[in-house]
Amino acid sequence: MTHDPRVLVIRPSKEREAALRTLARTGAEIVVADHPDNDLSGFADVQLPLPRVPTAFRTGTVGELEDRILAFHATRPFTAVMADFDYLLPLVGRINERAGLRGHTERSGLTCSNKRLQRAALDRAGVPQPRWTVCQDTGAARDFAKSAGWPVVVKPADRAASCAVSVVRDEAALERAVGAAFAESWERDVLVEEYLDGPEFSVEAIVAGGRVTTVAVTGKGIGGRTGVLKLDAEIPAPLDGQDRAAVERVAADAVLACGLLDGPAHTEVRLTADGPRIVEVNGRIGGVFISHMVRAVTGIDLYQAWYDVLHGRTPRLDVERRGFAVRRCVSEAAGLVEAVDVGAPSAELASRHLLTRCFVHPGDRLAPIENGNEMRAAVVAFAPDRAGALAAADALAANLVIRTAPGDGQEEI
Template sequence: MPTELTTPTLLLVGGARAIPLSSDMTVQALTQARRRGMRTHVTGEAASLAGTPEVRALADITSAVDFARPGNTAEWARDRVAAGDRFDAVFGIQEMAQVSVAETAEAVGAPGNPPEAIRRIRAKDACRAVLAAEGFPQPAVRLCADRAEAAAFLAETAGPWIVKPRDAMGSIGVSQVFEPARLPAAIELLPSDDPFLVEEFVDGPEYSVEGFFQNGKPTILAITAKEKVAPPFFVEVGHVLPAELDPAVRIEIEQQVGDALTALGLRFGGFHVELWLTPSGVVLGEVHGRFGGDWIHRMLAHAIPGLELFGAIYDDMLGRADTSGDLRPARGAAARYMIPPPGRLTAIEGWDEVRAHPAVLYADLTAKVGDRINPVHKSSDRVGVVVVGAETPAAARELASELVSSVRFVVES
């Protein structure tokens, strides 16, 4: 049997947020590491570690380390290695942990993306600048310090426009501006007074591309079709995987995404790339050096039987990757979020029947009787989700919609 000195060790940076999605992904990541005989050391903020006992139960070691402080995790890891520890693979689930993941991998000599590449994609305007310089169609964008700079950008470009934080997640502070008079209201929705982005609105159906790197090259697993709430907000309320696309369009999307990831300098881990299909072709959106949220990891596991999403990352980092298998979706999956009308919730009917449906891969209801239902302006305003698997994407989409529609929310305005 391998000894502790020869057993590869996974450092999982950032642990999990104390919410079901983050915890579920982290539990799967740790379980798949254990199946590969890896020891696991999980770091994260003390409160998050305390709030995720299921993660602590699976980890061999946990340490309270604040991954949000620049360089903090890398410095901690260097000290641990100097004291005799080893980290063969460094990984993270959370979006906000990705810079620390890259810095730490570099610090301990483990495989990883260059930190500057991760910082580049985290700053959305910097990512757009690189893609535009490489010849990829991109909307005009400007980093603005205040309302005056934003108003100047509106005066120079054709609307409508999008106002959003430079570095955030969950659709927080993202809104559409149809006319300059609405700009102040959009700025008020931003989560902080930090410089923010204003960019041209891209009109077209939205998709995302899911995959991971093998031997330094991107492997695309699936394209996901998205549905969002009506403007001026852009919260995702539905996903179907794989997207039902003309083969030529699918090939064009995959080619552009693969080329863009390479141009941005990424080479390890998972990725989630957003894009639009416009009359003039593919326009790439945000690029993420981690897997997509909204239960896409569960959808992929159903659509590609036998896939271990996180385990494939570890295999690549440890030089064990097998690139000969078929990683194309053989089935369909869909996720649908519940968005009842705003008001005070007085009753919920039909939920138990939905949870018991045999095709449900995951179901969660976060609202309870007596809660106040808010309009959906950000991801956390959604009150529940149903994720289903089926033989085809069309069947999965139809079933998810049917199940969500069968739940009745009684709301008093």
């Protein structure tokens, strides 16, 4: 690189504040590109104001965002571009290609952000995954379900974070699920897939020059009322050596099939009776505080590794096994929020507390969660042993009480 480090971060999210803190430690100049009301704009050395980014994608005016970013680059060149939302990855890829930067290409960004394109790429590469088809209407979904068997999964191809993803167990629920997926899809691009039965894991990896290095494997708890709510997570995953190797291998094959050569990957895998199958490849760092858990357990800062890869440096990926991290999510609270109470932990529990984050406030009226990317709160515990981490996470979750108003038909969670 001929320029001092200057990193463009497009639409940073509140949950990913750790990325900006890591960038601040590198000494790079941080340029935040988003609408001026972004709460994280205070991390920026320079702010590049944009119209509301999701609106641009819904209305087909992404070209305006790209032009503004590249006009800025012409006068103050970026050395890297980072974004954590899947739908931004094709834009990041186009900027990288036009600016000559490492990271996503337009192809890899499209393949990692559009599930239909991703399914096709995995099929071409022979990577094991569920049977799937494009869903034109409820009739097509019904025909597929009769062939593949119930339950099936219905999802918009061009959204992320389990938005409008439904596990459909019978024909009566199919029309609503298909309608919800079409309503959320920006391009009315919907898939129906075979349901994969078995425990779910995610593989947290860094790719540099086409070499995939697994940093951690996360055990996931997915389910709840909708079947896709994020519930639990633990690192390292409770897997024996043979199953872990198989999960890592198929995840690496999937990442490369998507064309990702430089950057982070968060690949979701189900371990079925027939072996590991790919749920999806995300060309970014995993959400819901997985980066915090990885750092606590391994000593590796995924955002620092991402920064190093984008700047042509060898990332530090030597794992220092430190212990176990466990996350619990609160997803079922609903009604009018009166208060959020956090009990006083014991000294031992406080020593195992990694983070608590609540996403609701008094006065919020909470409808039942429909999307897998929603939750009320999350806690993470860390301990030298797995049993200690599990017990601490359960205790921290029990200490967090979301109180709802009487008469809403809701109980404390």
